[in-house]
Amino acid sequence: MTAVSIEKLATVEKSPGYWAGVARRFSRDPVAMIALVVVVGLILMAIFAPLVAPSDPYRTSMLRRLRPIGTEGFPLGADELGRDMLSRLIYGARLSLLMGVTPVVIAFFIGSAIGITAGYVGGRLNTALMRTIDVFFAFPSVLLAIALSGALGAGIFNGLLSLTVVFIPPIARIAESVTTAVRRIEYVEAARASGASAFTIVRVHVLGNVIGPIFVYATGLISVSLILASGLSFLGLGVKPPEPEWGLMLNTLRNAIYVQPWVAALPGLMIFITSISFNLLSDGLRSAMDIKA
Amino acid sequence: MSTPLVDINNLHVRFHGQRTVHAVNGVNLTLAPGETLGVLGESGSGKSVTLKTLLRLLPENRTQIAGDVRVSGVDVMALSGKALANHRGGVVSMIFQDPMLALDPVYTIGEQISEGVMRHEGASSREAYARALEMLTRVRIPSPERRLKAYPHEMSGGMRQRAMIALALACKPKLLLADEPTTALDATVQIQILLLLRELQRELGMGMIFVTHDIGVAVEVSDRVAVMYAGQVVETGSVRDILRSPQHPYTRGLLAANLHGAQKGQRLQAIPGAPPPLDTAPVTCSFAPRCPVKAAGCDAGPPPNVTLAPGREVRCIHALGEAQGSAAN
Numbered sequence: 001m002t003a004v005s006i007e008k009l010a011t012v013e014k015s016p017g018y019w020a021g022v023a024r025r026f027s028r029d030p031v032a033m034i035a036l037v038v039v040v041g042l043i044l045m046a047i048f049a050p051l052v053a054p055s056d057p058y059r060t061s062m063l064r065r066l067r068p069i070g071t072e073g074f075p076l077g078a079d080e081l082g083r084d085m086l087s088r089l090i091y092g093a094r095l096s097l098l099m100g101v102t103p104v105v106i107a108f109f110i111g112s113a114i115g116i117t118a119g120y121v122g123g124r125l126n127t128a129l130m131r132t133i134d135v136f137f138a139f140p141s142v143l144l145a146i147a148l149s150g151a152l153g154a155g156i157f158n159g160l161l162s163l164t165v166v167f168i169p170p171i172a173r174i175a176e177s178v179t180t181a182v183r184r185i186e187y188v189e190a191a192r193a194s195g196a197s198a199f200t201i202v203r204v205h206v207l208g209n210v211i212g213p214i215f216v217y218a219t220g221l222i223s224v225s226l227i228l229a230s231g232l233s234f235l236g237l238g239v240k241p242p243e244p245e246w247g248l249m250l251n252t253l254r255n256a257i258y259v260q261p262w263v264a265a266l267p268g269l270m271i272f273i274t275s276i277s278f279n280l281l282s283d284g285l286r287s288a289m290d291i292k293a
Numbered sequence: 294m295s296t297p298l299v300d301i302n303n304l305h306v307r308f309h310g311q312r313t314v315h316a317v318n319g320v321n322l323t324l325a326p327g328e329t330l331g332v333l334g335e336s337g338s339g340k341s342v343t344l345k346t347l348l349r350l351l352p353e354n355r356t357q358i359a360g361d362v363r364v365s366g367v368d369v370m371a372l373s374g375k376a377l378a379n380h381r382g383g384v385v386s387m388i389f390q391d392p393m394l395a396l397d398p399v400y401t402i403g404e405q406i407s408e409g410v411m412r413h414e415g416a417s418s419r420e421a422y423a424r425a426l427e428m429l430t431r432v433r434i435p436s437p438e439r440r441l442k443a444y445p446h447e448m449s450g451g452m453r454q455r456a457m458i459a460l461a462l463a464c465k466p467k468l469l470l471a472d473e474p475t476t477a478l479d480a481t482v483q484i485q486i487l488l489l490l491r492e493l494q495r496e497l498g499m500g501m502i503f504v505t506h507d508i509g510v511a512v513e514v515s516d517r518v519a520v521m522y523a524g525q526v527v528e529t530g531s532v533r534d535i536l537r538s539p540q541h542p543y544t545r546g547l548l549a550a551n552l553h554g555a556q557k558g559q560r561l562q563a564i565p566g567a568p569p570p571l572d573t574a575p576v577t578c579s580f581a582p583r584c585p586v587k588a589a590g591c592d593a594g595p596p597p598n599v600t601l602a603p604g605r606e607v608r609c610i611h612a613l614g615e616a617q618g619s620a621a622n
Contacts, residue, residue, distance in 0.1 A: 123354075186394035193348050194382035194409045194460070204408070208399045 025288040032284020038277040046093035053087035057244050066260045077263040079249070080256050081242075085263055089270055092244040095156070096274070099238065099245070100226030102160055107167035108218045114168070115175020116210060120183055120202055130176055136169040145228050149237040159238035163225055174217045178210045212289040219282035223275030230271050246271050296366045298468055298500040299324035299347065304360035305574075306342050306351065306524075315571045316342045318524040320360075321598075321606075322502075326467070329494060329501040331515030331532070333508060333547070337568060339524035340504040344470050347502075348381055364468060383413045386466035391477040392453035396445040402429070402456045403441035406463050413464045428459035432489060451482035455489070462493060469494065469501045475510060487513050508547060512536065517604065520544050523569055523579035530605040540607040542584050578610070586611060 026032055045052055054075070061082035069077045069085075076085040118129040136144065148162030182188065183206065191205050230247025232238035239245040241252065249267040257264045299322060306317035317339040324330050332340045345351050346362055349369060362369040364385055372380050389395035397405060406428060407421030416424065422441070429437035432455040445453055454474060461469060471490065475483040491514050494501045505511050511518055512532055519529045520543065528541040539545045546564035566583035569575070578584070581591040590610050599612040 186389050186391060187397040189350060190387070190389055190395040190460075191397070192381065193350055193387040194464075195378040195380070195412060196382075196408075197378060200412075204400075205397050208397065212399075 022285075022288045026284055029284045029288065031280055032288070035277045035280035035284060038273065039281055042093055042274055042277070043097065045090055046097050049091045049094055053084075053090045055084045055087050057083060057087040057091040058242055059083060066256050066263065068260055069262055076266060077260060079253055079263065085266060088244040088249060089246070089266060092246045092249060092267065092270070093274075095239055095243060095245040096226060096230065096247070096271070099156070099159060099163070099229030099233075100222050100274070100278075103163035103167055103229075104218050104221045104225050106160075106164045107171050107221075108214070110164075111168045111171025112175045112211070112214050115172040115177075115214070116179045116202065116206065118172070119176040119179025119210075120206055122180070122183070126176070126180075130173070133169045133172050133176075136165075137173075141166045141224075142228060142231065145232060146235065146237060149232050154237050154240060156239055159229060159232050162232075163228055166228070167221055167225065170221070171214060171218055175210065175214050178213050179206060182206055182209045216282055216286040216289060219285060220279060222278040222282075226271060226275050226278070230267075297323045297363075298326045298328070298365055299330075299502065300361070300363040300366075301343070301346075302361035302363075304343065304346060304362060305358070306339070306346060307357040307574075308351075309355050309357065312572060315574045316524055317346075318571075318574055320521075320524070320526050322519060322526065322529075324468075324500045324502060326365075326500055327495075327498050328517065329491070329503060329515045331511035331518045332502060332504045332521060333506065333511045333518055334521035335506055335568065337571070338521040340521050341472050342524075343521075344387070344472055344502060344504055347468070347470060348385055348387060349377060350387075379413065382409050382466070383464050384466055385468045385470060386461040386464065387470040387472065388454075388457055388461045388474045390473045392450065392457040393445065393477070395457055396453060396460075398445055401442050401444055402448075402460075406456075406460050409460065410463050424463055425459070428463050429456070431462075431493070432456070432459045434459070450478050451485065454478060454482075454486050458486075458490065458493070462497065462499075465497065467499060469499050471501060471503045473505055474503075476505070476507075483510070484513070490514060520547070523575060524571060525575070525579065525608060526606075527580065527608045528606070530601075534605055540601070540612050541580075541609045542586050542611075543580050546583075546585075578608075 061078070064071075064074065064078045064082040065080055067074050067078040067082075069075070071077060074084055074086070076089065079085055079088065114129055114133070118126040139147070145162050145166045148165055149159055152158035152162060188201060188205055191201050196204070229238055230245070230250065233245050233247035234251040236251070239248050241248060246267040250264075250271075253264040253267065301320055301322040304317055304320040305315075308314040308316055320339070320343055322330070322343070332343065334340045342351065346358060347364065347369060349372065351358070358370065364380070367380070369380065396402070403422055403425045406425035407418060410416050410421040410424045411418060426437055426441055429440055434440050434452055434455050440448065440452070440456070445456070448456065457474075474490070475486050478486060487510060490501070490503075501514075503511065503514050515532055517529065517531050518535045519526045520535070520541065521527065522543050528535065528539065528544045535544060536548070539548055543564070549562040550564065564583055569579050569582065575595070577594060578591050578596040581587050584591065588610060596608050596610050597613055598606055598608045600606050601612065
């Protein structure tokens with residue numbers, strides 16, 4: 001039977017794969033592509049902040065406090081301590097993105113692991129894990145983040161930690177429900193019938209079908225995380241001054257809202273642009289990953 | 294006959310849950326190598342459960358299985374670990390009812406077929422792809438090279454079922470289990486798939502157990518037929534015997550309920566009543582409450598399993614007289 005040939009196979013290259021198809025569909029979605037460009041731009045801006053920023057974001061100047069947008073040497077004005085807003089916004093992307101993305105990434109792994117385990121094993125383990133997760137749902141997420149940060153003390157690390165804890169439950173719940181649904185579909189049984197081990201089934205058939213929806217959901221959480229992180233900083237629980245971070249900048253500039261409203265609104269604008277870009281990116285991924293569409 | 298390919302002896306399957314279900318209650322089945330057995334019965338008669346037992350696919354923690362299940366002499370219930378993985382897909386393989394659900398939507402057909410080949414035969418991915426291509430050619434999928442790279446949703450229902458068959462046969466199993474493989478397909482595609490299965494079964498010399506609730510389908514593919522009711526085999530015999538001289542009242546009812554003989558304007562024949570709930574194990578004949586020829590002895594105890602001829606068995610009190618009659622002749 002094997003006479004049919006390895007030669008003939010030369011014409012059959014390996015399948016381009018799932019992700020190639022996703023990339024192709026994603027690249028045809030103009031809104032998603034714009035969002036991707038913005039996000040990549042923000043990330044590059046954060047990484048190369050020292051090269052991009054026109055001046056030192058920490059240098060204060062009592063003479064140039066609260067300059068309007070377009071002032072000579074201060075293209076986006078100066079804040080309440082006379083620091084260059086443009087530079088501070090550029091440097092601020094570093095901490096803001098870190099605070100926005102890191103908790104979601106960590107929560108993505110932990111939450112998926114918990115949810116997929118609960119969903120695939122089912123039974124008592126599922127009940128135990130998911131009811132524990134439900135306890136966290138009893139608290140509004142903002143309150144939980146504030147309570148945890150408050151208890152742990154202010155600081156970047158504690159802020160990240162509390163945000164991670166906030167995002168594990170929703171991701172675990174999504175992972176659990178998707179896994180439970182996938183586990184009952186016949187291809188899982190078909191895989192068992194063809195001799196696949198439990199580990200192979202989870203790795204290939206469950207993960208392959210479950211990771212897309214969880215990933216999409218998690219990218220949508222990045223914008224929430226960004227806003228929550230900014231909120232923590234605003235309340236003085238996250239990043240401490242004089243570090244540039246958008247939420248914190250919004251807080252310190254709020255007294256200047258009557259003097260220089262446009263300058264005071266700039267950090268909020270950055271938060272808005274970043275979070276909406278992540279949301280649109282997540283929407284684009286959602287439709288690109290749906291191979292049935 | 295040497296060792297039968299399948300030998301199921303007094304199989305009992307019980308599911309524990311919120312309520313206990315006695316799904317299978319003492320099933321005996323044998324299948325010779327290269328033979329096709331059609332298992333006929335309505336929903337809940339235990340056909341699929343019996344089939345899944347052969348692959349040990351039932352959830353272990355909620356299922357209680359008693360009895361002897363052997364495939365080419367190997368005790369299936371004793372298999373574990375590597376041996377069980379080899380058994381599944383390598384020795385015994387299964388085709389499912391709905392190919393849309395039984396094929397994984399995020400992998401191409403080629404990837405799914407080659408996955409099993411690599412697992413069972415340790416083949417390289419190139420060899421496995423060559424095998425996948427060969428199998429797609431065998432099940433007569435047009436332009437198989439292209440289909441290798443197609444996702445299940447990109448194919449039609451009949452094509453998907455062909456791909457499913459290719460997937461099941463890729464490792465050349467000795468036994469193919471088909472769980473209503475044509476039910477989800479429309480009528481014109483059904484017959485093509487049936488003919489293909491029959492042909493491949495002969496070509497590869499496999500045994501096949503074909504579960505269906507459609508008598509026409511069972512007749513089309515099978516050498517022998519086993520009729521199941523309430524978790525028991527009530528009648529077995531060759532297709533010819535079952536069609537020409539059904540012995541069990543249930544089999545007669547099934548045949549009478551056939552649409553083909555129906556006259557326009559007349560009510561369709563049906564068996565009155567419904568199958569019994571299987572909360573408790575049957576102690577008498579399960580069919581007695583619906584039986585048109587119920588006798589006094591039917592409620593007294595389990596009906597005898599009467600062997601009329603080799604491979605021809607009926608589980609009915611009335612067959613007793615029949616057997617004695619034919620013995621006297």
